[in-house]
Amino acid sequence: MFPVRRLLRVLPLLLCVLLAGCGALRPAGTAERDIRRAVADWSRSVAGQPAGIPVEDQAYEVTSVRRDGVRALVRAELRYRLTGYDAAPAGSARELDLVMDGGSWRVRADRPAPGALPQLWDQGPVKVVRGERSLVLGGAGAPDLAGIAAEADRAVPAASSAWPKPWAGRVVVLVPGSLERMAQLLGGTAEAYRGLGAVTTGRVGAGPAPADRVVVNPQGWAELGEAGRRIVLTHEVTHVATRASTTASTPLWLSEGFADWAAYRGGSTTPQQGAPALGRAVRRGEVPGALPPAEAFAFGADPEAVARAYEGAWLACRLIADRWGEAALVGLYERAGREPLPVALDEALGVDLPGLTRAWQEALREELR
Template sequence: MLPAPRPPRAPLRVLPLLLCFLLLAGCSGRPPGSAAERDVRGAVADWSRTPPGRLAAIPLEDWAYEVASVRRDGVRARVRARLSYRLAGYDASPAGSERELELAGDGGTWRVLSDRPAPGAPAQPWDLGEVTVVRGAHVLVLGSAARETLDEVAAGADRAVPAASAAWPGPWAGRVVVLVPGTLDGMARLLGRPAEEYRGMGAVTTGRVGAGTGPADRVVINPEGYAELSGTGRRVVLTHEVTHVATRAATTATTPLWLSEGFADWAAYRGTPTTPGQAAPALARAVRRGELPAELPPAQAFAFGGDPQTLARAYEGAWLACRLIAAKWGEAALADLYERAGREPFPAALDEALGTDPAALTKAWQESLRGELGP
């Protein structure tokens, strides 16, 4: 991830949502134990049939808790469960997370006292406080940030959706859910990761890669990093992240990370007057020093916690590689390469989509770097 105002990057493989397809609350997959435990499970099932009233503004459906375990201590019980739900009109598959519920018993009757994320599990938007809902033409924004911020994000995401669709010809829903917490710590809680991993970033995209039923993607805004971006920077950030949502079904473990991140940047800069020198300053400095990359950016160069300049050069190089492919072979060929790379070995995808091989592509990319970034 790059510090603002560079567009942030979406960790495609490390931030999956906990997805499940559970329809019945209170069903654990194993026989319950004592009568008291059955009563606890029954109380959870009854309590979890409908979302809490304070969430009425959120378009929730298929709301369900699956009880995994029950621990009793006298008149108290602690339950581990998995929540699953869908946002109506936006989620093709359920989103959710592991939860921990506390119950109190009185004369054989149990009632739920609290419901919170299980230790180490990501929070849900309502765990951070009151949720404001903003609807756009293509987006649903949920957040605890200031209403002005939520409105601005919704407007920007509404512009990003058609921009992503114009760059990506493949099928996708054409709509997106954006979460806007009030703080960086809130963002970290939604992602279940340390806050330091996201400091200086503007946003990330969660979701599971791979074909099949579309996962419940979320674009999660870092309000601190986002606030530091210019208007152009915010547009680039949102288009980049929405493009990840658009290409999710075509993105698999075989898709090179440079192609995934480079395509998202290419979609974000597409049609703008941004020059390589403006959007790739770190790589430009390296090329002028005679440090021409020997290969297309490897996956490890995109890792969190590494050298910021190495990370910046990786993203900039990935964008310029996709920019080169679109200019030399055509935008349709770039999209074709992306689709093929998600389902077959990359050399075969290159040969079929571009009629070239990895060595020739690398050489063409290096030559373009010299010509566009060199002295």
């Protein structure tokens, strides 16, 4: 028989011994602060990594902590800027595994959070090539990074000439090792990007210049000749240049057509050479009834229909530049990002949408017959 009074005297002593000998049983709030501090310390220690990528202002902003004994699962927002290229931070949702090691929390794994897009370095080692106006990051198996950097360096002044407005004047190009890995970076299917040479990512709207990335399709790039590569990269770099003036109200025919106009500008490509799919339709008597709608540019749609949309958009912008002047085309682009299209057309060109459409249709009949 163990007297109750004796138990009451001994129990506090036992609890003191247990608490003194078990560091893991610290208050929950203290443990979470330690975990957050460990993530911050680790973030500073790996800044600029992996693969020598020039990163600055890297931080993991912890959004949740789930602890289970000596292990913890952390959700965080990664924020970083590529030195000399990003005026605004890029970022992604991450998931970190931590373990208690020697009385301290240590980060053991860092991966995209469920549903988040991966970073290029999540796919393996990354090579870095610096151009005069470009930074090219390539995954394992990526093609000729130096050649892509040289092409990007030529595309930047071409885009600046077409878009004489302030922008960074430099570009970041990502070159994954395969079409499938490109699709992973963009959150789509390989089939949706199969026929494309490159795409541009980045949010639209005014404010600090977004952290745009031009993502090259290595399969499509390999199939292009020298002229095709120049056109593709100038098109995408023009999207980067015009990003701050592009909003949800900017018609896709204008944003895509302007990028193509910049890419073909100063070259010798004729409408018949640059618009073969639309030319076939026009010669069949199928002149479009309206400028291309947004859905006509959708990735993965009928390739012939998508080609007609891009070609028609290019010829619309070419018409505006030829008839009203290049400055008027740039002015229309700026206004269309902040005003309704009818207002932008009236103020920039002095024409309404039906009038522009009729002029475009007449030009198609004349130039593609």
